[in-house]
Amino acid sequence: MVSRVIPVDPFDLVIFGGTGDLAQRKILPALFRRYCAGQWHDGVRIIAAARSEHDPDAFRAIVAQSLAEFAPEHAGQDDLRSGFLQSLDYVQLDAGADSGWDVLARKLTDDRIRAFYFSVGPSLFGPLAERIRQHGLATPQTRIVVEKPFGHDLKSARALNATLAAYFDESQIYRIDHYLGKETVQNLMAVRFGNMLFEPLWNSQYVDHIQITVAETVGVDGREEYYERAGAMRDMVQNHLMQLLCLIAMEPPAKFDSDAVRDEKLKVIRALDPVQPHHIVRGQYTGGPDGPGYREAVGNPRSTTESYVALRAHVSNWRWAGTPFYLRTGKRLVARSSVINVIFKDAPHSIFGAEAGRHANTLSIRLQPNEGITLKVTIKEPGQGGMRLIDVPLDMSFAEALGPENLDAPDAYERLVMDVIRGNQTLFMRGDEVEAAWAWTDPIIAGWQARGDVPKPYDSGSTGPGDAELLMKRDGRQWQGIKP
Numbered sequence: 451m452v453s454r455v456i457p458v459d460p461f462d463l464v465i466f467g468g469t470g471d472l473a474q475r476k477i478l479p480a481l482f483r484r485y486c487a488g489q490w491h492d493g494v495r496i497i498a499a500a501r502s503e504h505d506p507d508a509f510r511a512i513v514a515q516s517l518a519e520f521a522p523e524h525a526g527q528d529d530l531r532s533g534f535l536q537s538l539d540y541v542q543l544d545a546g547a548d549s550g551w552d553v554l555a556r557k558l559t560d561d562r563i564r565a566f567y568f569s570v571g572p573s574l575f576g577p578l579a580e581r582i583r584q585h586g587l588a589t590p591q592t593r594i595v596v597e598k599p600f601g602h603d604l605k606s607a608r609a610l611n612a613t614l615a616a617y618f619d620e621s622q623i624y625r626i627d628h629y630l631g632k633e634t635v636q637n638l639m640a641v642r643f644g645n646m647l648f649e650p651l652w653n654s655q656y657v658d659h660i661q662i663t664v665a666e667t668v669g670v671d672g673r674e675e676y677y678e679r680a681g682a683m684r685d686m687v688q689n690h691l692m693q694l695l696c697l698i699a700m701e702p703p704a705k706f707d708s709d710a711v712r713d714e715k716l717k718v719i720r721a722l723d724p725v726q727p728h729h730i731v732r733g734q735y736t737g738g739p740d741g742p743g744y745r746e747a748v749g750n751p752r753s754t755t756e757s758y759v760a761l762r763a764h765v766s767n768w769r770w771a772g773t774p775f776y777l778r779t780g781k782r783l784v785a786r787s788s789v790i791n792v793i794f795k796d797a798p799h800s801i802f803g804a805e806a807g808r809h810a811n812t813l814s815i816r817l818q819p820n821e822g823i824t825l826k827v828t829i830k831e832p833g834q835g836g837m838r839l840i841d842v843p844l845d846m847s848f849a850e851a852l853g854p855e856n857l858d859a860p861d862a863y864e865r866l867v868m869d870v871i872r873g874n875q876t877l878f879m880r881g882d883e884v885e886a887a888w889a890w891t892d893p894i895i896a897g898w899q900a901r902g903d904v905p906k907p908y909d910s911g912s913t914g915p916g917d918a919e920l921l922m923k924r925d926g927r928q929w930q931g932i933k934p
């Protein structure tokens with residue numbers, strides 16, 4: 451089964467910060483892959499804009515190198531590569547001043563879909579929106595794409611929303627959370643709302659608890675300054691983990707349309723109880739054989755920024771009353787793994803007696819690595835005398851089930867950038883969602899500051915601070931392993 455590519459209409463895409471890390475590592479390789487997949491043929495223009503001086507050919511040479519490194523699967527496809535590079539242009543421009551904008555304006559004359567990707571630091575989001583309007587570049591077909599971080603707290607997120615709203619309608623604003631672009635995340639919705647099997651059990655009567663883990667092996671390398679101000683709560687929990695929680699916990703939307711889905715997600719965030727201080731653990735990694743500890747890395751021996759958070763959240767509504775959601779994320783952990791585990795309750799009565807042990811079904815939704823969904827079911831252990839039970843996985847590995855060509859499924863950035871061009875906002879955060887998420891996280895951070903909280907040290911390469919295990923143990927539960 452080969453996935454069908456539906457071509458998009460011709461478009462102009464301007465990438466502010468087109469020479470930067472994100473553009474070179476993710477956005478441009480993603481566009482190149484879509485071009486190779488036949489998502490469009492001719493007439494598309496991708497214009498990078500930044501302050502450095504490059505002529506368009508010099509810029510194409512930079513991009514050619516990035517494609518070789520970050521889209522190596524297309525090495526040797528010279529026709530495709532040169533076709534893509536020909537669609538690239540470069541404009542020297544200052545997002546925070548007026549130089550270069552007239553040159554950009556002269557290039558944007560076609561009446562067609564026009565997208566502006568803000569791949570620059572967040573302090574430039576407002577000035578960019580303003581200048582796009584001032585220079586007459588915003589048409590009814592214009593969209594802007596805003597990268598994370600979207601604000602530092604509720605106040606700054608509100609201010610940024612207000613600034614963007616002064617120049618663009620909400621329907622033109624695409625706030626990226628690349629977790630939402632992952633194939634498995636959409637599959638989560640397909641599994642929940644496309645099958646009769648799961649939804650009747652998807653509530654506190656049958657679900658014991660839910661675990662959402664986003665574990666990274668990398669440290670803060672290269673992002674020290676930003677991370678020291680942000681920490682894991684702002685960098686990961688407020689956006690990625692909360693978005694995953696929303697998709698797990700939300701009510702079925704009436705239809706798969708952007709506002710219906712986002713309305714339901716918003717209701718989940720608004721139903722979250724404040725987190726009790728004893729239901730949250732902060733950690734900070736110490737040095738090990740593979741690198742310095744957090745404090746050395748950021749050059750601040752007294753840093754109290756957390757590189758790890760584990761917490762227990764409650765969604766206070768009819769569906770989830772009494773079912774805890776355990777969230778954890780951290781850097782320099784034993785393995786890179788993003789997974790959601792839905793742990794169902796034990797059967798109410800075991801007809802096989804106590805020796806059969808306790809067995810709970812678990813639905814695991816793996817976002818990375820090896821995207822896929824596994825359902826653990828209990829069966830009889832083969833060949834044993836008597837009735838001994840074991841849990842075995844029913845593995846819905848997409849690649850295995852759908853054929854190896856499915857490994858070429860678009861990555862998150864490919865899908866999200868194409869959704870911008872198609873005008874589909876379903877997988878982007880709405881302004882009110884972002885504000886509600888900050889409204890939930892702000893008091894947690896304020897509590898740490900008021901109490902002078904110091905994160906617990908944990909070893910690099912471990913599963914995090916011991917207190918995170920205790921958080922579970924106190925509830926008679928345990929974390930599902932972070933698999934190496």
Ligand code: NAP
Nearest residue numbers: 467469470471472500501502544545546569570571597598
């Ligand atoms: P970066 O490597 O520092 O690149 C910044 C880009 O912005 C460069 O192209 C820079 O080029 C340009 N720029 C800076 N000031 C400018 C100005 N006044 N006018 C026009 N262009 C200007 O940063 P990045 O890592 O690509 O990150 C970009 C954005 O994406 C940030 O908001 C970041 O938080 C977000 N983000 C990044 C990642 C990632 O993996 N890198 C992941 C998630 C989100 P010149 O210096 O030549 O102007």
